[in-house]
Amino acid sequence: MNYRDGFRRMEAAGHFRRRLADHGRQLAREGRVVRLMEVCGSHTMAIARYAIRDFLPAGIRLVSGPGCPVCVTDPGYLDAAIELADRGVIVSTFGDMVRVPGSRSTLAQARAEGGRVEVCYSPMSALELARNHPASEVVFLAVGFETTVAPVIAMLDAAVSQGIGNLSLLTAFKRIPPALAALISDPGIRIDGLLCPAHVSAIIGADAYLPFAETHGVACVVAGFEPLDILLGLDGLLQQYLSGKARVDNQYARVVKPGGNRQALALMDRYLLPGDASWRGLGTIPASALNLRPEFSRFDAGNRHGLILQPGRLNPGCLCGEILKGKLAPEECPLFGGACHPDRPLGPCMVSSEGNCAAAFRYGGKVGMASGVCA
Amino acid sequence: MKGRILLGHGGGGRLSHELVETEILPRFGAGPLQSLPDAATLTLGGRRFCFSTDSFVVQPLEFPGGNIGDLAVHGTVNDLAVAGSRPRFLSLALILEEGLPLATLGRILDAVKRGADACGVTIATGDTKVVRRGQCDGLYINTAGIGEVIEEFSLGFAGVIPGDAILVSGPIGDHGAAILAAREGFRIDRGPVSDSRPVHRLVEAIAPLAAGVRFMRDPTRGGVATVLNEMALGHHFGLRIRENDLPHSPGTRALAEMLGLDLLHVASEGCLLLLCARELADPILERWRTFPEGRQAQVIGEVTDQAGRVVLETAIGGLRLVDLPSGELLPRIC
Structure with a gap:
């Protein structure tokens, strides 16, 4: 099996186009509209990149969820990171964070003014930076969901065992299940089905979604990121919805196990404890953060560098919060594509490669080809 | 203009375009630069020729498939060629960092020579500067080039029709x-x-x-x-x-x-x-x-x-x- 092209075959996609059209006709006969949410930013991007909305008939609405870690990071976090860079600390980060606006500035501007901001593709680069600059302090911007938490903590574990003393993490780790619980319990948001994340699920396991199906009656399908994975996932959600029986289907079984990655979960548990987290646009969600345990506080950059994280200032016109909840489509924000675009982003959803607004802008929003329709 | 240059200004994307439109074109856009060609087509003494320049700051200096030397030749040769001309002469300007190993410089200059020979261009003029350690990253190269216009080409968007x-x-x-x-x-x-x-x-x-x-x-x-x-x-x-x-x-x-x-x-x-x-x-x-x-x-x-x-x-x-x-x-x- 070719794990790439095998999941992008046009004939197979045509088969799903016909199936989705059938579901659409049934919905129309019954006078129903179904609202499905893709939770994960990588799904948002793949849906836009492969123009999967082209495959959806009128009664199937696909809304984007809060699953872009950069997008839900509070601007106050960026302010702290910029302060570190201004103080001469080497800040190591994934590229997306560099252009995200804090309250007043960005890391890109801090770098242009002389700050040391190093973009990396792997958390291990931060370890290497710390080893190569023993006289400097290195802070890794530890932003991400469970998928990212695991490799970052593996890096920290390596730093601990190698006795690296000049490296710390500025953590803004977040957990997906509490955020989904908050969205599903919000009476202002209707979600009939969840296209559950692929790689987050590889860590936490497909069983993590059971409460949403069993208690809330929301259809759940864990799907991969390839276009046929997504089409298969949407077809599965429609089948569940139309049959009236919600359950958790794992259609990404080639990667995701029911109980997740036990080794990664054990490592995360050794270093981290759940806590409340402030999500940009969504507010505070209980138990949705993962913070370093007190015995590892020397690796906590906030602690180590005496930072006091203040809630940041959001641009008052930015509707990221409503967009992250799936209440508004990116194109419905008055700033979209005008005052806010990928080179002058006012909100993180326009910066991140996984952001809802960036996906809509990049792949069609400007001309309304792939508008994320909301009920 | 407020602010500072960001790395994104060099990315060739939207920010680069904005920089050129706000800082370059208002000053120099009246002449051949107006349409921002990679190579300008100019007339001198009744003969038409193409003229182009490019700077090379690639990091690492050597990479699978080439090095900064052949890149500096191909970059300018290709800009001249796609303008519809036959590349003939190149200049070669080197900015060297104190401490650059001579062996590295030798390999890069060999690549310049091989590239120029293969393209049929002559290195006609050049310059060498050395800056202190830390003031450039090993080696930067600028090349400029002149090509003879191939008269058969008449490139332009006026004749473009659906189906092309x-x-x-x-x-x-x-x-x-x-x-x-x-x-x-x-x-x-x-x-x-x-x-x-x-x-x-x-x-x-x-x-x-x-x-x-x-x-x-x-x-x-x-x-x-x-x-x-x-x-x-x-x-x-x-x-x-x-x-x-x-x-x-x-x-x-x-x-x-x-x-x-x-x-x-x-x-x-x-x-x-x-x-x-x-x-x-x-x-x-x-x-x-x-x-x-x-x-x-x-x-x-x-x-x-x-x-x-x-x-x-x-x-x-x-x-x-x-x-x-x-x-x-x-x-x-x-």
């Missing part, structure tokens, strides 16, 4: 992917190899068909997506390409997929993108495919009547916009 064909001469994105892999230390079996190479033979080979050739460009920084958008922007036509017809190398695609890069945004340094009358597509492919650098040439799409719009038919048959890359996709790629 879009061709590329080879796999896209190999250079950018090779630089990224080398810089980040990714160890990939059969990983990406730079396509740093000249395209002047491909231009020369289609001179007999030149009447139906509307436009040529080498998709360097910003990739094929940037060239397509520059072509369609402000003109009376749109462009539509097919994802499944884009030639690519497996190692390059693997890296792009792994990092979430759009291959259409990744630079090539030995690839030619061409717009021509539909009936010329096959004869051009036939000629190109006789050269190693054109063996994987493909028709990738066609001109549409939707002014300014560049769209991609995705691998599964959806249709989406092709956008410019934004920000610092890959700094110091050439």
Whole structure:
């Protein structure tokens, strides 16, 4: 099996186009509209990149969820990171964070003014930076969901065992299940089905979604990121919805196990404890953060560098919060594509490669080809 | 102008365009620079020639498939060639950092020599400067070049009509992917190899068909997506390409997929993108495919009547916009 092209075959996609059209006709006969949410930013991007909305008939609405870690990071976090860079600390980060606006500035501007901001593709680069600059302090911007938490903590574990003393993490780790619980319990948001994340699920396991199906009656399908994975996932959600029986289907079984990655979960548990987290646009969600345990506080950059994280200032016109909840489509924000675009982003959803607004802008929003329709 | 230069200003995308439009064009845009050609076509003493310049700051200096030396030759040779000229003379200006090993410089200058010989260009003038350690990153090169206009070509968008064909001469994105892999230390079996190479033979080979050739460009920084958008922007036509017809190398695609890069945004340094009358597509492919650098040439799409719009038919048959890359996709790629 070719794990790439095998999941992008046009004939197979045509088969799903016909199936989705059938579901659409049934919905129309019954006078129903179904609202499905893709939770994960990588799904948002793949849906836009492969123009999967082209495959959806009128009664199937696909809304984007809060699953872009950069997008839900509070601007106050960026302010702290910029302060570190201004103080001469080497800040190591994934590229997306560099252009995200804090309250007043960005890391890109801090770098242009002389700050040391190093973009990396792997958390291990931060370890290497710390080893190569023993006289400097290195802070890794530890932003991400469970998928990212695991490799970052593996890096920290390596730093601990190698006795690296000049490296710390500025953590803004977040957990997906509490955020989904908050969205599903919000009476202002209707979600009939969840296209559950692929790689987050590889860590936490497909069983993590059971409460949403069993208690809330929301259809759940864990799907991969390839276009046929997504089409298969949407077809599965429609089948569940139309049959009236919600359950958790794992259609990404080639990667995701029911109980997740036990080794990664054990490592995360050794270093981290759940806590409340402030999500940009969504507010505070209980138990949705993962913070370093007190015995590892020397690796906590906030602690180590005496930072006091203040809630940041959001641009008052930015509707990221409503967009992250799936209440508004990116194109419905008055700033979209005008005052806010990928080179002058006012909100993180326009910066991140996984952001809802960036996906809509990049792949069609400007001309309304792939508008994320909301009920 | 307020603010400071950001790395994104050098990315070849939207920020670069803004910088040129606000800082360069108001000062120098009255003459041949107005249309921002990679090479200007000028007349002197009744003879038409092309003139171009390019600076090279690639990091690392040596990478799979080439080094900064051959890149500096091919970059300027290709800019001259796609303007419809026969490259003849190059200048070579070196900015060297104190401490650069002479052995490294020797390998790079050997590559300049080999590249220039293979392209039939003469290094006619040059300059050498040395700066203190830490003030440049090993070695920077600037080349400028002069080419004789091939009179058969009359490039321009006026005659473009729906149905015209879009061709590329080879796999896209190999250079950018090779630089990224080398810089980040990714160890990939059969990983990406730079396509740093000249395209002047491909231009020369289609001179007999030149009447139906509307436009040529080498998709360097910003990739094929940037060239397509520059072509369609402000003109009376749109462009539509097919994802499944884009030639690519497996190692390059693997890296792009792994990092979430759009291959259409990744630079090539030995690839030619061409717009021509539909009936010329096959004869051009036939000629190109006789050269190693054109063996994987493909028709990738066609001109549409939707002014300014560049769209991609995705691998599964959806249709989406092709956008410019934004920000610092890959700094110091050439």
